[in-house]
Amino acid sequence: MAGNSALAISQWNVASLQPPSLKAMSPCEGMDDIHREQLCRGGWFSMSNFDLIAKAIVRYNPNSGLEDLDDLDEMYRRKPVDSKFWEDKRIDVKKIRCPVYMRGSEVSALHTMSSIGGWLESKHDRKRIHWGSTQGWYELYGQPKSNHELQKYFDRFLKGKQNNWD
Structure with missing residues (x-):
């Protein structure tokens, strides 16, 4: 790849x-690690260009046809960085x-x-x-x-x- x-x-x-x-x-x-590397670099939350990418490229789930993207802006407010929600989005590079x-x-x-x-x-x-x-x-x-x-x-x-x- x-x-x-x-x-x-x-x-x-x-x-x-x-x-x-x-x-x-x-x-x-x-x-x-989307939380640490894009959304909350240095402790400051910013959607940066994620909204642009999500709206222009991802848009919706092609299998279900549903717009089921996580509301990361809302989840930042609700879930701490060490929560299961954010852990699930991290890639475990050590497993490669x-x-x-x-x-x-x-x-x-x-x-x-x-x-x-x-x-x-x-x-x-x-x-x-x-x-x-x-x-x-x-x-x-x-x-x-x-x-x-x-x-x-x-x-x-x-x-x-x-x-x-x-």
Whole structure:
């Protein structure tokens, strides 16, 4: 798996479930704790761009057709950070059992914390972080060198090629 932002969040989520067929992942600037990393950074509550993303992208549950997104603004007021509600939304990165090639940067403050946190919490011995000086979308999708590195990583862990990756 590879991808940026929401696609990276999906990767962290899936990988924490330890599917036996998952052999490698490459999240670029994702998130594993929405409360600490987006909604309440530094103790100050702000919906930031979450409302925009929820309204423009998520909208509703495609399986039920219902608008069943949690009201995070209301839940912030009702539930403390250590409650079951927020715990259920955290991804347990320590459970990931496959190689991880993650990307991050300080350019997009939205995902910086989880890029570093994912690196520190991931217990796999074959992990690498690429710290870039540009925004993640550009780094992942607009730089031929980045694509070459990503291909080399997946060749190593999906095809078993001995290419000096690790």
